[in-house]
Amino acid sequence: MKYIAKIIFYLINFFDVFLQKVFNKKFLFFLKDLIENKSYTEKEVSNKKIVFFTPNSITKWRVDTLFTKEPETISWIDSFDGRENFVFWDIGANIGLYSIYAALKFKNISVVSFEPSTSNIRVLSRNISINNLQEKIIINQLPLSNKENQYLLLNEREFIEGYAENTFGKKIDFTGKNFNPKNSYKILGSSIKYLISQNILKLPNYIKIDVDGIEHLILKGAGDYLSDKKLKSISIEINENFKEQYDQVTEIMKKSNFNLKHKKRANEFFIGNQSKIYNYLFEKK
Numbered sequence: 399m400k401y402i403a404k405i406i407f408y409l410i411n412f413f414d415v416f417l418q419k420v421f422n423k424k425f426l427f428f429l430k431d432l433i434e435n436k437s438y439t440e441k442e443v444s445n446k447k448i449v450f451f452t453p454n455s456i457t458k459w460r461v462d463t464l465f466t467k468e469p470e471t472i473s474w475i476d477s478f479d480g481r482e483n484f485v486f487w488d489i490g491a492n493i494g495l496y497s498i499y500a501a502l503k504f505k506n507i508s509v510v511s512f513e514p515s516t517s518n519i520r521v522l523s524r525n526i527s528i529n530n531l532q533e534k535i536i537i538n539q540l541p542l543s544n545k546e547n548q549y550l551l552l553n554e555r556e557f558i559e560g561y562a563e564n565t566f567g568k569k570i571d572f573t574g575k576n577f578n579p580k581n582s583y584k585i586l587g588s589s590i591k592y593l594i595s596q597n598i599l600k601l602p603n604y605i606k607i608d609v610d611g612i613e614h615l616i617l618k619g620a621g622d623y624l625s626d627k628k629l630k631s632i633s634i635e636i637n638e639n640f641k642e643q644y645d646q647v648t649e650i651m652k653k654s655n656f657n658l659k660h661k662k663r664a665n666e667f668f669i670g671n672q673s674k675i676y677n678y679l680f681e682k683k
Contacts, residue, residue, distance in 0.1 A: 438528075444502045450493070451524040456560035457493055463667075464495050470662035470677050471496060471606065474633055478604055480504040487602040488512065489542060489616065490609040493560050494522040494535070501534040509534060510599060514541035514552055514566065514585055517559045538599070541566035541587040542609075544618035549586050553579035563610045572610040573671055574640040589619030601628050608635040608677075614646035624654035631681045632656065638674040647678070656680035 439452040439461045452458040465472055475496065478484065483506045488497040491511035501509050513522050519539060526535050541552055543566055550567040557580050563571050566587050571577045593599045601623060607613050613634050617624065624632075632651070638644050651658070661676040668675050 443499055446502060448498070448502065448529050450495075450498075451521050451528065453521065453559055456558060457521055460493060460495060460560055464499070467664055467667050468677060469664060470660075470679070471633060472499065474631070474679055475500050475503060478504060478507070479630070480506050482506060483508070484603040485510070485600050487605045489605060489607045490562075491522060491537075492518050492562060494525045496606060497522075497535050498525060498529060498531060501531045502529075507534065508536075508600075510536055510538055510602070512538045512540070512542060514539050514587075515554060515561075515564050517554065517557060517561065517581075518564075521559045538593075539585075540593075541585060542590060542616045542619060543567050543587055543612060544589060544615045545587060546589045546592045546619070547586065549584045551582050552585045552587075553577075554581040555579055557581040565609070565611045567615070568612060570611050572635075572637050572640065572675065574611065574637070574642060589621075590616065591619055591621040591623060594623050601626055603628055603630050605629070605632045606634075607632065610635075611640075611643070614643045614650070617647060617650045624650065624656075627682065629682065631659075631679060634678050634680070636661075636676060636678050637672075638676065639671075651680045655683045657683055 437451065437453045439450050439458055440447055441450060441461055441464065450461045452461055478486070478500070485508045486500050487510045489512040491497050491513040494511055497509045497511040500507055511522060513519055519537070523537060526532055526537070545567060552564060552566050553569050555561065555563040555571065555577055565571070569576050569579060594601050607616055609616065613636065623629070634647060636644055636647055657680065659679045659681045661678045663676045
């Protein structure tokens with residue numbers, strides 16, 4: 399399929415050069431706009447048909463696998479206590495699948511989607527807007543770490559919408575090893591402790607952390623707020639082969655009065671160097 403796509407692209411590019419000389423306009427730009435205008439995927443969520451902006455194969459795959467890639471995350475969100483108003487933080491929201499699922503599931507929820515990647519923000523913001531969830535979901539573009547209010551490098555492995563493996567302040571991937579980013583720029587970041595202590599955001603009741611590498615640093619930056627009884631449970635993606643991450647996350651959670659409820663994953667999606675990645679679910683004692 400990729401080979402066929404390349405042939406078609408080269409043919410279109412050939413004609414584009416000709417058309418540009420004749421009409422002084424680049425045909426490929428118009429073609430890209432036309433394709434994006436048709437790049438939407440419908441999905442049934444909480445008995446409602448909603449639409450996601452899917453401008454490429456990665457974003458389309460993410461929508462298609464919403465209920466199969468991490469069924470444990472869906473089950474965890476389903477278990478939220480929605481009898482009273484509550485707050486859910488989605489740290490590493492990507493294109494917003496879990497943020498949107500939670501916002502549609504509960505009437506009394508307020509969602510904060512943390513996503514600093516400029517590529518992903520474009521799709522995340524579009525998905526919130528086209529589903530009229532702008533009153534239930536807010537976007538926080540500040541990357542989180544254990545550093546307060548510093549401009550550090552955000553390193554993106556690929557410059558593609560829907561891609562993961564973006565890290566802030568360090569050039570490490572989910573294995574803890576260095577990588578060469580395709581896109582890198584300085585951006586202001588902060589910590590959980592600062593955002594709550596300065597009343598910028600409310601203390602959440604539930605947190606999901608999936609940032610492909612610096613989960614332990616984000617938890618370090620939360621300070622004593624992790625021990626607050628209002629915070630009921632935290633789902634964290636952990637690579638057990640990344641010893642520094644694993645050791646620090648489990649130690650911090652233990653000190654913050656959390657018990658490990660379970661670790662789960664869908665095995666077919668986690669193979670090779672991802673074979674020891676699990677979603678750890680911690681609940682307050």
